[in-house]
Amino acid sequence: MSGGRGPLFRRLPLDLGPLFDTLAEQRPSVDVRLGRPLDLAPERGTGYDTAQLAELVRETAAWLAAAGAGPGSSVAVVKRNHWDYVLLACAAARIGAVPALLSDRVPPEALGALLRRLRADVLVTQRGVLAGARAAGVELTAPAGRTVCLDGDWAGALTVDGLRGGPVPAVRSRGEDEPLAVIHTSGTTGVPKLVVHSTRTLIRRLSAFEARPWPVLSARREDTVASAISFAHGRALTWTVSAFWRAPRTVALLPDSDPATAAALLGAHPPTVLEALPSSYVRWQPLTAGADNPFRDVRLFISTFDAMHPPTVRAFLDATRRRRPLWMQGWGQSETGPLSFRFLTRGALAASGLRHPTTRDLGRPVPGWVRVKVADPRRPGRTARPGETGLLYARTGALCLGYLDEPERWGRKLDGGWFNTGDLGTRTRDGRVFVLDREVDMVPGLSCVELEDVLHERLPDVEEAVLLSVADGRPQPVLVTADGALDPARWRDAVRDLPPLAEPLVVGWDAVPRTATGKVRRHELRERVLAGSAGIGTGLWT
Known part of the structure:
Protein backbone atom coordinates (compact mmCIF):
# COMPACT_ATOMS: atom_id res chain seq x y z
CA MET A 1 0.00 0.00 0.00
CA SER A 2 1.71 3.13 -1.17
CA GLY A 3 -0.63 5.89 0.06
CA GLY A 4 0.50 9.36 0.88
CA ARG A 5 2.31 10.39 -2.26
CA GLY A 6 1.74 13.65 -4.08
CA PRO A 7 1.07 17.32 -3.27
CA LEU A 8 -2.28 16.72 -1.55
CA PHE A 9 -0.71 14.37 0.96
CA ARG A 10 2.01 16.86 1.80
CA ARG A 11 -0.68 19.46 2.59
CA LEU A 12 -2.97 17.11 4.54
CA PRO A 13 -2.82 17.73 8.31
CA LEU A 14 -1.26 14.58 9.71
CA ASP A 15 -1.29 15.53 13.39
CA LEU A 16 -4.69 14.93 14.98
CA GLY A 17 -4.04 17.31 17.88
CA PRO A 18 -3.92 20.63 15.97
CA LEU A 19 -6.26 19.39 13.22
CA PHE A 20 -8.92 22.04 13.80
CA ASP A 21 -6.36 24.83 14.11
CA THR A 22 -5.24 23.87 10.60
CA LEU A 23 -8.82 23.63 9.36
CA ALA A 24 -9.69 27.02 10.86
CA GLU A 25 -6.81 28.53 8.92
CA GLN A 26 -7.23 26.68 5.62
CA ARG A 27 -10.90 25.55 5.60
CA PRO A 28 -12.79 28.37 7.37
CA SER A 29 -15.94 28.19 5.24
CA VAL A 30 -17.22 24.77 6.39
CA ASP A 31 -20.59 25.13 8.12
CA VAL A 32 -21.20 22.40 10.74
CA ARG A 33 -24.76 21.53 11.75
CA LEU A 34 -25.67 19.11 14.55
CA GLY A 35 -28.75 17.03 15.30
CA ARG A 36 -28.48 18.14 18.95
CA PRO A 37 -25.92 20.15 20.95
CA LEU A 38 -22.63 18.48 21.81
CA ASP A 39 -22.43 16.86 25.25
CA LEU A 40 -19.02 18.53 25.46
CA ALA A 41 -20.59 22.00 25.14
CA PRO A 42 -24.39 21.80 25.44
CA GLU A 43 -24.70 25.56 25.90
CA ARG A 44 -23.17 26.37 22.50
CA GLY A 45 -26.01 25.17 20.33
CA THR A 46 -26.00 23.24 17.08
CA GLY A 47 -24.00 25.38 14.65
CA TYR A 48 -20.22 25.80 14.36
CA ASP A 49 -17.51 26.92 11.99
CA THR A 50 -14.01 25.45 12.08
CA ALA A 51 -12.60 28.34 14.12
CA GLN A 52 -15.18 27.75 16.85
CA LEU A 53 -14.38 24.04 16.82
CA ALA A 54 -10.66 24.78 17.13
CA GLU A 55 -11.39 26.96 20.16
CA LEU A 56 -13.47 24.19 21.75
CA VAL A 57 -10.68 21.64 21.21
CA ARG A 58 -8.12 23.97 22.83
CA GLU A 59 -10.39 24.57 25.83
CA THR A 60 -10.96 20.84 26.18
CA ALA A 61 -7.23 20.13 26.01
CA ALA A 62 -6.73 22.61 28.86
CA TRP A 63 -9.17 20.95 31.22
CA LEU A 64 -7.96 17.46 30.28
CA ALA A 65 -4.46 18.60 31.29
CA ALA A 66 -5.88 19.99 34.53
CA ALA A 67 -7.44 16.57 35.16
CA GLY A 68 -4.03 14.93 34.90
CA ALA A 69 -3.74 13.92 31.25
CA GLY A 70 -0.50 14.59 29.45
CA VAL A 78 -17.40 6.73 27.34
CA LYS A 79 -20.53 8.76 26.60
CA ARG A 80 -23.65 9.07 24.51
CA ASN A 81 -22.99 8.84 20.83
CA ALA A 100 -9.43 5.46 23.90
CA ARG A 105 -23.56 0.76 24.00
CA VAL A 106 -21.01 -1.78 25.23
CA PRO A 107 -22.67 -3.83 28.03
CA PRO A 108 -21.52 -2.75 31.52
CA GLU A 109 -19.61 -5.95 32.31
CA ALA A 110 -17.69 -5.75 29.03
CA LEU A 111 -17.14 -2.01 29.49
CA GLY A 112 -15.65 -2.66 32.90
CA ALA A 113 -13.34 -5.27 31.38
CA LEU A 114 -12.16 -2.82 28.71
CA LEU A 115 -11.45 -0.10 31.28
CA ARG A 116 -9.48 -2.55 33.43
CA ARG A 117 -7.45 -3.45 30.36
CA LEU A 118 -6.88 0.23 29.55
CA ARG A 119 -6.01 1.45 33.06
CA ALA A 120 -6.76 4.98 31.86
CA ASP A 121 -5.21 7.95 33.61
CA VAL A 122 -8.39 9.96 32.94
CA LEU A 123 -11.92 8.72 32.24
CA VAL A 124 -14.33 11.18 30.60
CA THR A 125 -17.94 10.08 30.93
CA GLN A 126 -21.50 11.01 31.94
CA ARG A 127 -23.74 10.36 34.89
CA GLY A 128 -26.12 8.17 32.88
CA VAL A 129 -23.27 5.88 31.85
CA LEU A 130 -21.98 5.60 35.41
CA ALA A 131 -25.46 5.03 36.85
CA GLY A 132 -26.34 2.38 34.27
CA ALA A 133 -23.15 0.48 35.00
CA ARG A 134 -23.63 0.75 38.75
CA ALA A 135 -27.13 -0.68 38.43
CA ALA A 136 -25.50 -3.70 36.76
CA GLY A 137 -22.97 -4.00 39.59
CA VAL A 138 -20.05 -2.40 37.73
CA GLU A 139 -18.14 0.65 39.01
CA LEU A 140 -16.54 2.20 35.94
CA THR A 141 -14.53 4.76 37.90
CA ALA A 142 -12.52 2.12 39.79
CA PRO A 143 -9.93 1.30 37.07
CA ALA A 144 -9.28 4.95 36.15
CA GLY A 145 -6.86 7.35 37.81
CA ARG A 146 -9.37 10.21 37.70
CA THR A 147 -12.88 10.55 36.35
CA VAL A 148 -14.37 13.67 34.74
CA CYS A 149 -18.15 13.84 34.50
CA LEU A 150 -19.35 15.94 31.59
CA ASP A 151 -22.85 16.64 32.85
CA GLY A 152 -22.69 17.39 36.56
CA ASP A 153 -21.68 15.97 39.92
CA TRP A 154 -20.85 12.34 40.63
CA ALA A 155 -19.27 11.16 43.85
CA GLY A 156 -15.50 11.01 43.47
CA ALA A 157 -15.52 12.55 39.98
CA LEU A 158 -14.28 15.91 38.76
CA THR A 159 -16.51 18.32 36.86
CA VAL A 160 -15.62 20.23 33.73
CA ASP A 161 -16.58 23.52 35.37
CA GLY A 162 -14.17 22.78 38.20
CA LEU A 163 -11.32 22.19 35.74
CA ARG A 164 -11.77 25.20 33.48
CA GLY A 165 -9.55 28.25 33.44
CA GLY A 166 -6.12 26.72 33.08
CA PRO A 167 -3.65 27.54 30.32
CA VAL A 168 -3.88 25.81 26.95
CA PRO A 169 -0.98 23.34 26.78
CA ALA A 170 1.44 23.40 23.88
CA VAL A 171 0.85 20.93 21.08
CA ARG A 172 2.77 17.69 21.62
CA SER A 173 3.71 15.78 18.48
CA GLU A 178 3.48 5.49 17.93
CA PRO A 179 -0.03 4.82 19.29
CA LEU A 180 -2.43 7.59 18.25
CA ALA A 181 -5.81 6.23 19.32
CA VAL A 182 -7.46 3.13 20.75
CA ILE A 183 -10.85 2.00 19.47
CA HIS A 184 -12.81 -1.16 20.03
CA THR A 185 -14.26 -3.78 17.73
CA SER A 186 -18.00 -4.38 17.51
CA GLY A 187 -18.10 -7.10 20.13
CA THR A 188 -20.84 -9.12 18.45
CA THR A 189 -19.46 -12.31 20.07
CA GLY A 190 -18.45 -11.07 23.52
CA VAL A 191 -16.04 -8.54 25.02
CA PRO A 192 -14.72 -6.29 22.24
CA LYS A 193 -11.03 -6.13 21.38
CA LEU A 194 -9.10 -2.91 21.91
CA VAL A 195 -7.47 -1.93 18.62
CA VAL A 196 -4.42 0.33 18.68
CA HIS A 197 -3.87 2.56 15.64
CA SER A 198 -1.10 5.00 14.77
CA THR A 199 -0.88 8.20 12.76
CA ARG A 200 0.52 6.15 9.88
CA THR A 201 -2.34 3.63 9.84
CA PHE A 209 -6.43 8.05 0.62
CA GLU A 210 -9.99 9.30 1.07
CA ALA A 211 -8.98 12.97 0.90
CA ARG A 212 -7.77 12.60 -2.68
CA PRO A 213 -9.99 14.09 -5.40
CA TRP A 214 -11.57 10.82 -6.49
CA PRO A 215 -14.33 10.98 -9.14
CA VAL A 216 -17.81 10.58 -7.59
CA LEU A 217 -16.47 9.47 -4.19
CA SER A 218 -14.91 12.72 -2.98
CA ALA A 219 -16.86 15.54 -1.39
CA ARG A 220 -17.12 18.73 -3.45
CA ARG A 221 -17.22 22.35 -2.36
CA GLU A 222 -20.96 22.58 -3.13
CA ASP A 223 -21.83 19.38 -1.23
CA THR A 224 -23.73 18.95 1.99
CA VAL A 225 -22.09 15.92 3.59
CA ALA A 226 -23.98 14.10 6.34
CA SER A 227 -22.75 11.42 8.71
CA ALA A 228 -24.75 9.26 11.11
CA LEU A 237 -11.56 10.01 13.04
CA THR A 238 -10.51 9.15 9.50
CA TRP A 239 -13.75 10.52 8.03
CA THR A 240 -13.46 13.82 9.91
CA VAL A 241 -9.94 14.47 8.60
CA SER A 242 -10.77 13.61 4.99
CA ALA A 243 -14.28 15.11 4.82
CA PHE A 244 -13.29 18.46 6.33
CA TRP A 245 -10.17 18.63 4.18
CA ARG A 246 -12.39 18.41 1.11
CA ALA A 247 -14.17 21.54 2.47
CA PRO A 248 -17.81 20.85 1.61
CA ARG A 249 -20.26 23.70 2.06
CA THR A 250 -22.06 22.02 4.98
CA VAL A 251 -21.36 19.09 7.27
CA ALA A 252 -24.44 17.65 9.03
CA LEU A 253 -23.87 15.30 11.97
CA LEU A 254 -26.54 13.05 13.43
CA PRO A 255 -25.96 11.62 16.92
CA ASP A 256 -28.49 8.80 16.68
CA SER A 257 -30.84 6.97 14.34
CA ASP A 258 -34.03 8.57 15.61
CA PRO A 259 -36.19 9.22 12.51
CA ALA A 260 -37.50 12.51 13.89
CA THR A 261 -33.97 13.86 14.40
CA ALA A 262 -32.99 12.75 10.91
CA ALA A 263 -36.08 14.28 9.33
CA ALA A 264 -35.47 17.62 11.07
CA LEU A 265 -31.73 18.00 10.38
CA LEU A 266 -31.64 16.46 6.91
CA GLY A 267 -34.84 18.23 5.96
CA ALA A 268 -33.24 21.58 6.83
CA HIS A 269 -29.92 20.65 5.20
CA PRO A 270 -30.65 18.07 2.48
CA PRO A 271 -27.47 16.02 2.02
CA THR A 272 -25.85 15.32 -1.30
CA VAL A 273 -23.53 12.72 0.29
CA LEU A 274 -24.85 10.58 3.14
CA GLU A 275 -23.05 7.97 5.24
CA ALA A 276 -25.00 6.09 7.88
CA LEU A 277 -25.09 2.84 9.79
CA PRO A 278 -27.05 0.04 8.10
CA SER A 279 -29.42 -0.05 11.08
CA SER A 280 -30.04 3.70 10.69
CA TYR A 281 -30.93 3.29 7.03
CA VAL A 282 -33.42 0.61 8.06
CA ARG A 283 -35.04 2.88 10.65
CA ILE A 302 -22.35 5.20 1.74
CA SER A 303 -22.73 2.22 4.05
CA THR A 304 -20.14 0.32 6.03
CA PHE A 305 -20.01 -1.63 9.32
CA ASP A 306 -22.53 -4.35 8.40
CA ALA A 307 -24.48 -5.99 5.61
CA MET A 308 -27.09 -3.95 3.76
CA HIS A 309 -30.21 -5.66 2.48
CA PRO A 310 -31.36 -5.01 -1.11
CA PRO A 311 -34.85 -3.59 -0.34
CA THR A 312 -33.36 -0.87 1.85
CA VAL A 313 -30.74 0.12 -0.72
CA ARG A 314 -33.42 0.16 -3.42
CA ALA A 315 -35.72 2.41 -1.35
CA PHE A 316 -33.05 5.08 -0.85
CA LEU A 317 -31.83 5.04 -4.45
CA ASP A 318 -35.43 5.50 -5.55
CA ALA A 319 -35.96 8.35 -3.05
CA THR A 320 -33.46 10.74 -4.63
CA ARG A 321 -34.28 12.92 -7.63
CA ARG A 322 -30.74 12.52 -8.98
CA ARG A 323 -30.65 10.79 -12.36
CA ARG A 324 -27.79 8.43 -11.55
CA PRO A 325 -27.37 8.11 -7.79
CA LEU A 326 -24.85 5.64 -6.45
CA TRP A 327 -24.68 3.50 -3.34
CA MET A 328 -21.18 2.66 -2.17
CA GLN A 329 -21.03 -0.40 0.03
CA GLY A 330 -17.75 -1.04 1.81
CA TRP A 331 -16.31 -4.04 3.58
CA GLY A 332 -13.63 -3.67 6.21
CA GLN A 333 -12.82 -4.01 9.88
CA SER A 334 -11.65 -1.87 12.78
CA GLU A 335 -8.21 -3.43 12.48
CA THR A 336 -7.79 -2.75 8.77
CA GLY A 337 -10.02 0.07 7.62
CA PRO A 338 -11.87 -0.44 4.32
CA LEU A 339 -10.82 -3.45 2.27
CA SER A 340 -13.13 -3.41 -0.75
CA PHE A 341 -15.87 -1.24 -2.27
CA ARG A 342 -18.80 -1.82 -4.57
CA PHE A 343 -20.97 0.78 -6.26
CA LEU A 354 -33.55 -13.57 -6.23
CA ARG A 355 -31.70 -16.22 -4.25
CA HIS A 356 -28.38 -14.39 -4.70
CA PRO A 357 -28.95 -10.66 -4.17
CA THR A 358 -26.21 -8.38 -5.42
CA THR A 359 -25.32 -6.80 -2.07
CA ARG A 360 -23.25 -9.83 -1.08
CA ASP A 361 -20.86 -8.92 -3.88
CA LEU A 362 -18.54 -6.41 -2.21
CA GLY A 363 -16.45 -5.59 -5.24
CA ARG A 364 -12.69 -5.68 -5.59
CA PRO A 365 -9.91 -4.54 -3.27
CA VAL A 366 -8.35 -1.25 -4.34
CA PRO A 367 -5.40 -2.18 -6.60
CA GLY A 368 -2.07 -1.30 -5.06
CA TRP A 369 -3.63 -0.57 -1.66
CA VAL A 370 -5.21 -3.78 -0.38
CA ARG A 371 -4.80 -7.46 -1.19
CA VAL A 372 -7.33 -10.14 -0.24
CA LYS A 373 -7.01 -13.91 -0.42
CA VAL A 374 -9.21 -16.87 0.53
CA ALA A 375 -7.63 -19.68 2.58
CA ASP A 376 -8.90 -23.15 3.43
CA PRO A 377 -10.04 -23.05 7.11
CA ARG A 378 -8.72 -26.58 7.62
CA ARG A 379 -5.38 -25.78 5.99
CA PRO A 380 -4.81 -22.02 6.30
CA GLY A 381 -1.63 -22.21 4.25
CA ARG A 382 -3.58 -23.38 1.20
CA THR A 383 -5.14 -20.66 -0.94
CA ALA A 384 -8.64 -21.60 -2.07
CA ARG A 385 -9.49 -21.74 -5.74
CA PRO A 386 -11.93 -19.20 -7.25
CA GLY A 387 -15.46 -20.03 -6.08
CA GLU A 388 -14.31 -22.07 -3.06
CA THR A 389 -15.43 -20.88 0.37
CA GLY A 390 -12.73 -20.07 2.89
CA LEU A 391 -11.45 -17.60 5.42
CA LEU A 392 -10.78 -14.14 4.03
CA TYR A 393 -7.31 -12.73 4.69
CA ALA A 394 -6.24 -9.15 4.01
CA ARG A 395 -2.89 -7.45 3.52
CA THR A 396 -2.91 -3.68 3.96
CA GLY A 397 -0.63 -0.87 5.06
CA ALA A 398 -3.46 0.40 7.27
CA LEU A 399 -3.30 -2.66 9.55
CA CYS A 400 -3.41 -1.60 13.19
CA LEU A 401 -0.53 -2.02 15.64
CA GLY A 402 -2.27 -4.81 17.54
CA TYR A 403 -4.72 -5.56 20.35
CA LEU A 404 -4.08 -3.79 23.64
CA ASP A 405 -3.04 -6.27 26.34
CA GLU A 406 -3.91 -9.28 24.14
CA PRO A 407 -0.73 -10.15 22.17
CA GLU A 408 -1.58 -13.84 21.89
CA ARG A 409 -4.97 -13.10 20.39
CA TRP A 410 -3.36 -10.72 17.92
CA GLY A 411 -0.78 -13.34 17.01
CA ARG A 412 -3.52 -15.85 16.11
CA LYS A 413 -4.91 -13.39 13.58
CA LEU A 414 -1.65 -12.92 11.66
CA ASP A 415 -0.03 -15.23 9.13
CA GLY A 416 3.09 -13.85 7.50
CA GLY A 417 1.74 -10.31 7.19
CA TRP A 418 -1.77 -11.48 6.25
CA PHE A 419 -4.60 -10.61 8.65
CA ASN A 420 -7.35 -13.17 9.25
CA THR A 421 -10.61 -11.23 9.12
CA GLY A 422 -12.67 -14.06 10.61
CA ASP A 423 -15.09 -13.72 7.66
CA LEU A 424 -15.99 -16.56 5.34
CA GLY A 425 -16.24 -15.78 1.65
CA THR A 426 -15.18 -16.49 -1.89
CA ARG A 427 -13.28 -14.76 -4.69
CA THR A 428 -14.42 -14.85 -8.29
CA ARG A 429 -12.02 -15.37 -11.18
CA ASP A 430 -12.04 -11.64 -11.88
CA GLY A 431 -11.20 -10.83 -8.25
CA ARG A 432 -14.53 -9.80 -6.71
CA VAL A 433 -15.10 -10.58 -3.03
CA PHE A 434 -18.26 -12.28 -1.78
CA VAL A 435 -18.70 -12.28 2.00
CA LEU A 436 -20.93 -15.10 3.22
CA ASP A 437 -20.80 -15.05 7.04
CA ARG A 438 -18.62 -14.57 10.06
CA GLU A 439 -16.91 -17.90 10.69
CA VAL A 440 -18.35 -18.03 14.19
CA ASP A 441 -21.89 -17.73 12.74
CA MET A 442 -21.51 -20.18 9.85
CA VAL A 443 -23.85 -22.98 8.78
CA PRO A 444 -22.24 -25.54 6.44
CA GLY A 445 -23.59 -25.43 2.91
CA LEU A 446 -25.35 -22.06 3.09
CA SER A 447 -24.86 -18.39 3.81
CA CYS A 448 -26.90 -16.98 6.68
CA VAL A 449 -26.37 -13.45 5.33
CA GLU A 450 -27.66 -14.46 1.90
CA LEU A 451 -30.79 -16.07 3.36
CA GLU A 452 -31.38 -12.99 5.48
CA ASP A 453 -31.28 -10.95 2.25
CA VAL A 454 -33.85 -13.27 0.68
CA LEU A 455 -36.17 -12.95 3.69
CA HIS A 456 -35.94 -9.16 3.49
CA GLU A 457 -36.83 -9.29 -0.21
CA ARG A 458 -39.85 -11.52 0.32
CA LEU A 459 -41.10 -10.02 3.60
CA PRO A 460 -40.87 -6.22 3.17
CA ASP A 461 -42.35 -5.52 6.61
CA VAL A 462 -39.51 -7.40 8.33
CA GLU A 463 -37.15 -4.71 9.65
CA LEU A 479 -37.50 -11.61 12.73
CA VAL A 480 -38.07 -8.02 13.80
CA THR A 481 -41.35 -6.38 12.80
CA ALA A 482 -42.99 -3.14 13.87
CA ASP A 483 -45.68 -4.93 15.88
CA GLY A 484 -43.79 -8.11 16.76
CA ALA A 485 -46.08 -10.25 14.60
CA LEU A 486 -46.01 -12.00 11.21
CA ASP A 487 -48.67 -13.94 9.29
CA PRO A 488 -47.63 -17.65 9.39
CA ALA A 489 -48.91 -18.18 5.83
CA ARG A 490 -46.66 -15.42 4.51
CA TRP A 491 -43.72 -17.02 6.31
CA ARG A 492 -44.38 -20.41 4.75
CA ASP A 493 -44.57 -18.84 1.30
CA ALA A 494 -41.31 -16.91 1.84
CA VAL A 495 -39.31 -20.03 2.76
CA ARG A 496 -40.92 -22.39 0.25
CA ASP A 497 -37.67 -23.04 -1.66
CA LEU A 498 -35.12 -22.32 1.07
CA PRO A 499 -33.16 -24.84 3.14
CA PRO A 500 -35.11 -26.12 6.17
CA LEU A 501 -35.37 -23.49 8.90
CA ALA A 502 -36.88 -23.56 12.39
CA GLU A 503 -40.13 -21.74 13.04
CA PRO A 504 -39.35 -18.04 13.35
CA LEU A 505 -39.29 -16.04 16.55
CA VAL A 506 -40.96 -12.69 15.81
CA VAL A 507 -40.02 -9.78 18.08
CA GLY A 508 -39.96 -5.98 18.21
CA TRP A 509 -36.93 -3.80 17.42
CA ASP A 510 -35.86 -3.28 21.04
CA ALA A 511 -35.79 -7.03 21.75
CA VAL A 512 -32.64 -7.45 19.66
CA PRO A 513 -29.35 -6.44 21.35
CA ARG A 514 -27.08 -4.30 19.17
CA THR A 515 -23.56 -2.96 19.13
CA ALA A 516 -22.62 0.71 18.84
CA THR A 517 -22.51 0.30 15.06
CA GLY A 518 -25.98 -1.26 14.93
CA LYS A 519 -24.84 -4.84 14.43
CA VAL A 520 -26.83 -7.57 16.14
CA ARG A 521 -25.04 -9.06 19.13
CA ARG A 522 -25.62 -12.58 17.92
CA HIS A 523 -23.93 -14.18 20.91
CA GLU A 524 -26.19 -12.30 23.34
CA LEU A 525 -29.27 -12.87 21.16
CA ARG A 526 -28.51 -16.60 21.15
CA THR A 538 -15.26 -22.39 16.01
CA GLY A 539 -14.93 -18.68 16.80
CA LEU A 540 -11.14 -19.07 16.82
CA TRP A 541 -10.60 -15.84 14.89
CA THR A 542 -13.13 -13.48 16.48
Missing part, protein backbone atom coordinates in the same frame (compact mmCIF):
# COMPACT_ATOMS: atom_id res chain seq x y z
CA PRO A 71 2.19 13.11 27.22
CA GLY A 72 2.11 9.33 27.29
CA SER A 73 -1.07 9.11 29.37
CA SER A 74 -4.35 7.53 28.27
CA VAL A 75 -7.76 9.20 28.19
CA ALA A 76 -10.80 6.92 28.01
CA VAL A 77 -14.04 8.42 26.70
CA HIS A 82 -22.11 12.17 19.25
CA TRP A 83 -19.39 13.71 17.14
CA ASP A 84 -17.71 15.23 20.21
CA TYR A 85 -15.95 11.86 20.58
CA VAL A 86 -13.75 13.19 17.75
CA LEU A 87 -13.20 16.56 19.43
CA LEU A 88 -12.23 14.86 22.70
CA ALA A 89 -9.83 12.63 20.78
CA CYS A 90 -8.23 15.69 19.15
CA ALA A 91 -7.93 17.42 22.51
CA ALA A 92 -6.25 14.38 24.09
CA ALA A 93 -3.91 13.96 21.12
CA ARG A 94 -3.04 17.67 21.29
CA ILE A 95 -1.43 17.22 24.73
CA GLY A 96 0.33 13.97 23.79
CA ALA A 97 -2.18 11.59 25.39
CA VAL A 98 -3.71 8.56 23.69
CA PRO A 99 -7.53 8.72 23.48
CA LEU A 101 -12.95 5.79 22.50
CA LEU A 102 -15.47 3.40 24.04
CA SER A 103 -19.16 3.33 23.18
CA ASP A 104 -21.74 3.51 25.93
CA ARG A 174 4.35 12.06 18.26
CA GLY A 175 6.04 9.63 15.91
CA GLU A 176 3.98 8.32 13.01
CA ASP A 177 4.23 4.74 14.29
CA LEU A 202 -5.28 5.95 10.51
CA ILE A 203 -4.24 9.27 8.97
CA ARG A 204 -1.39 8.65 6.54
CA ARG A 205 -3.02 5.55 5.00
CA LEU A 206 -6.79 5.93 5.39
CA SER A 207 -7.55 9.65 5.66
CA ALA A 208 -4.99 10.60 3.03
CA ILE A 229 -22.38 6.63 12.45
CA SER A 230 -20.93 5.47 15.74
CA PHE A 231 -18.55 8.34 16.48
CA ALA A 232 -16.64 6.15 18.95
CA HIS A 233 -15.43 4.15 15.94
CA GLY A 234 -12.13 4.80 14.18
CA ARG A 235 -14.10 5.63 11.06
CA ALA A 236 -15.18 8.88 12.75
CA TRP A 284 -35.17 5.78 8.19
CA GLN A 285 -36.67 3.79 5.34
CA PRO A 286 -40.22 5.12 6.00
CA LEU A 287 -38.82 8.65 5.48
CA THR A 288 -38.01 7.89 1.83
CA ALA A 289 -41.61 8.33 0.71
CA GLY A 290 -42.66 11.52 -1.07
CA ALA A 291 -40.97 13.97 -3.42
CA ASP A 292 -39.83 16.23 -0.58
CA ASN A 293 -38.20 13.47 1.46
CA PRO A 294 -34.89 14.36 3.21
CA PHE A 295 -32.89 12.23 0.75
CA ARG A 296 -34.16 13.88 -2.42
CA ASP A 297 -30.80 15.44 -3.33
CA VAL A 298 -28.39 12.62 -2.43
CA ARG A 299 -25.99 11.69 -5.20
CA LEU A 300 -23.93 9.23 -3.12
CA PHE A 301 -25.06 6.96 -0.29
CA LEU A 344 -24.64 -0.15 -6.64
CA THR A 345 -27.07 1.50 -9.04
CA ARG A 346 -30.80 1.41 -9.49
CA GLY A 347 -30.31 -1.02 -12.37
CA ALA A 348 -28.21 -3.40 -10.31
CA LEU A 349 -31.03 -3.69 -7.77
CA ALA A 350 -33.97 -3.72 -10.17
CA ALA A 351 -34.58 -7.47 -9.88
CA SER A 352 -36.10 -8.65 -6.61
CA GLY A 353 -36.83 -12.02 -5.06
CA GLU A 464 -34.40 -7.16 10.61
CA ALA A 465 -33.92 -10.84 9.81
CA VAL A 466 -31.30 -12.73 11.82
CA LEU A 467 -30.42 -16.38 11.24
CA LEU A 468 -28.73 -18.12 14.16
CA SER A 469 -26.77 -21.32 13.52
CA VAL A 470 -27.70 -24.26 15.72
CA ALA A 471 -25.26 -27.16 16.11
CA ASP A 472 -27.95 -29.75 16.79
CA GLY A 473 -30.85 -28.45 14.73
CA ARG A 474 -32.15 -26.20 12.01
CA PRO A 475 -31.01 -22.56 11.77
CA GLN A 476 -33.20 -20.35 13.96
CA PRO A 477 -34.71 -17.23 12.31
CA VAL A 478 -35.35 -14.20 14.51
CA GLU A 527 -28.37 -16.61 24.94
CA ARG A 528 -31.74 -14.87 25.06
CA VAL A 529 -33.65 -17.03 22.62
CA LEU A 530 -31.67 -20.29 22.47
CA ALA A 531 -30.20 -20.63 25.96
CA GLY A 532 -27.92 -23.66 26.10
CA SER A 533 -27.75 -24.10 22.33
CA ALA A 534 -24.32 -23.97 20.70
CA GLY A 535 -23.45 -22.58 17.29
CA ILE A 536 -21.40 -24.37 14.66
CA GLY A 537 -18.42 -22.11 13.95
